Amino acid sequence: MESRYIGLMSGTSLDGIDAALIRVDADNTVHFEHSISAPLSPKLRSDILQLCGTSHEEIELLGRTDREIGRVFANAALQLCESAKLKPADITAIGSHGQTVRHRPPNTDRHHEHAFTLQIGDPNTISELSGITTIADFRRRDIAAAGQGAPLVPAFHAAAFRSEAEDRVILNIGGMANISLVKQNGGVEGFDTGPGNVLMDSWINARMQRDFDRDGDWAASGRINTALLQHFLQAPYYSQTGPKSTGREQFNMLTIEESLAYFPPIAPADVQATLLELTARTICDAIENASTDLAPVFICGGGSANLALRSRISTLLSKRVVSDTNQLGIPPDWVEAVAFAWLAKQTLNHLPGNVPAVTGANGPRILGAIYLA
Ligand SMILES: Nc1ncnc2c1ncn2[C@@H]1O[C@H](COP(=O)(O)OP(=O)(O)OP(=O)(O)O)[C@@H](O)[C@H]1O
Numbered sequence: 001m002e003s004r005y006i007g008l009m010s011g012t013s014l015d016g017i018d019a020a021l022i023r024v025d026a027d028n029t030v031h032f033e034h035s036i037s038a039p040l041s042p043k044l045r046s047d048i049l050q051l052c053g054t055s056h057e058e059i060e061l062l063g064r065t066d067r068e069i070g071r072v073f074a075n076a077a078l079q080l081c082e083s084a085k086l087k088p089a090d091i092t093a094i095g096s097h098g099q100t101v102r103h104r105p106p107n108t109d110r111h112h113e114h115a116f117t118l119q120i121g122d123p124n125t126i127s128e129l130s131g132i133t134t135i136a137d138f139r140r141r142d143i144a145a146a147g148q149g150a151p152l153v154p155a156f157h158a159a160a161f162r163s164e165a166e167d168r169v170i171l172n173i174g175g176m177a178n179i180s181l182v183k184q185n186g187g188v189e190g191f192d193t194g195p196g197n198v199l200m201d202s203w204i205n206a207r208m209q210r211d212f213d214r215d216g217d218w219a220a221s222g223r224i225n226t227a228l229l230q231h232f233l234q235a236p237y238y239s240q241t242g243p244k245s246t247g248r249e250q251f252n253m254l255t256i257e258e259s260l261a262y263f264p265p266i267a268p269a270d271v272q273a274t275l276l277e278l279t280a281r282t283i284c285d286a287i288e289n290a291s292t293d294l295a296p297v298f299i300c301g302g303g304s305a306n307l308a309l310r311s312r313i314s315t316l317l318s319k320r321v322v323s324d325t326n327q328l329g330i331p332p333d334w335v336e337a338v339a340f341a342w343l344a345k346q347t348l349n350h351l352p353g354n355v356p357a358v359t360g361a362n363g364p365r366i367l368g369a370i371y372l373a
């Protein structure tokens, strides 16, 4: 029997809520059917940013924002149903990623007993207001099993994008960037490579009050500062081996400013050009190390629309075919939300959603909790 799921995602970039509708056939084939994006109000965006920072936090703001995100996520799900001419009763479940406000995975200075990750967007509220069973809190079970809690999309990439003819690299460029190496033999590897759009977004926001550098035009107008690039590349994250995951805690405006303090003033456009080069280089180095047999690369996430970044990635990976997930049937902007719709299906069917080889968890785990309608 076929069933329908909704995936709700608000990522590190804070550019809005992505809501995607999938249909899953009796043979488990996933079809991307419909999508909408819903904005975050300036007030909610600024509250979330405050919670992502390490100062001025308070339980009141956390509790209030958790409920507010629950409300806007529920509305996004209802709007998606309306737009797809479906009733809430037609949807088996929502998979809600929520909004990450802190990600402290286990790593060299934090053992798994002290690791935690926090995604907010109250699933009780989503279930109550939408009338749709909601599955949420996907990452914390993996952390409890000594995993990174991220990235979680590799299991979906393997289920949806595997080819029997070739290995494939799926590159997601969101706020952070992550790769999945989907092997033709059924295996999958993956990790966060480091910054995706987050550093370029932060810099243009600080200097030009724009949310992002459209098409990478500003970066393309500047020149790469080699010394600054080398300085950025020394961040320990890039040379760490996986399992590894990261977030705004490690890559943010403060980390840019700390590096700039070592140098005489650098033209802002040159800084942007250098940040784009850093992003492209760290992504491509990670791909070359993970996949030595020139597997083709399929890009997804908002960064796939950054023409200058895409062109630089294609140049650095010139021996490979680089395209995007449109070639695989899902438009780049919707892969993450679709992945959380699919993860909801996994949980509802008591199937694991993590890949222990990716996250480092002690074993496969059924992720999240179910909030019945
Ligand atoms: N035309 C464009 N030119 C340049 N950058 C773009 C363009 N369109 C989108 N982007 C970038 O994509 C970002 C949004 O990407 P996306 O929605 O994948 O992020 P996200 O949901 O926060 O992802 P994640 O959860 O993986 O961090 C924007 O902040 C911007 O940097």
Ligand SMILES: CC(=O)N[C@H]1[C@@H]2OC[C@@H](O2)[C@@H](O)[C@@H]1O[C@H](C)C(=O)O
Pocket: 011, 012, 100, 103, 117, 149, 150, 151, 152, 153, 154, 174, 175, 176, 177, 178, 192, 245, 246, 247, 336
């Ligand atoms: C903690 C968290 O929210 N991480 C996100 C973020 O955005 C990209 C990268 O960092 C990845 O680790 C993850 O998202 C995707 C959806 C994942 O879990 O696969």
